[in-house]
Amino acid sequence: MSSAAPLVRAQGFSGHNRISTQALTSLAKAAAAQLLGVEAEDVRADWADDDGLLALSLVTPISIPPLNAVAADASRVDAAGGSIRERTVTAKARILAIVTELSGARLSRVDIRISGARISEGGRVR
Structure with a gap:
């Protein structure tokens, strides 16, 4: 039997994993777009250092139901979230x-500034 050391330590792997700012920005924009019912390219994301943590600042429109539909049925606001x-x-x-x-x-925080409204046609707001 050989007493050679294993190639991988049981505690984990050595080295570093880094996620680029671009990848983090794409992730944040996609999450915001999905939750607010808009397209990811309509969302602007900026990052700042907040005492060693990341602070995310988003500027985005939000999807809303047509106002005439809300006037006819106020429950559309609840249906939209x-x-x-x-x-x-x-x-x-x-x-x-x-x-x-x-x-x-x-992340330390997420700040959102709503820059406009996108009228969602048809069914529920995403």
């Missing part, structure tokens, strides 16, 4: 969780 403010607050927490879970990056 609530008011713009409620949806934005919920999205902030979910974007932070998604980006953290999928990338392993440590």
Whole structure:
């Protein structure tokens, strides 16, 4: 029997894993777009250092139901996920969780500025 050392340590692998800013930005934009019902290319994402953690700042439109449909049936607001403010607050927490879970990056916060509204035709807002 040989007493040669194993090629891989049981504790883990040595080296570094890095996720580029571009990959993090694409992930953040995709998460925001999905949660707010818009296209990812309509979302702008910027990063800042926040005492060693990442602070994410998003500027994005939000999808809303047609106003005449809301006037005819106010429950469309609830079907869309609530008011713009409620949806934005919920999205902030979910974007932070998604980006953290999928990338392993440590975010301190997510700030969202709504830059406009996109009228969603037809059914429910995504």
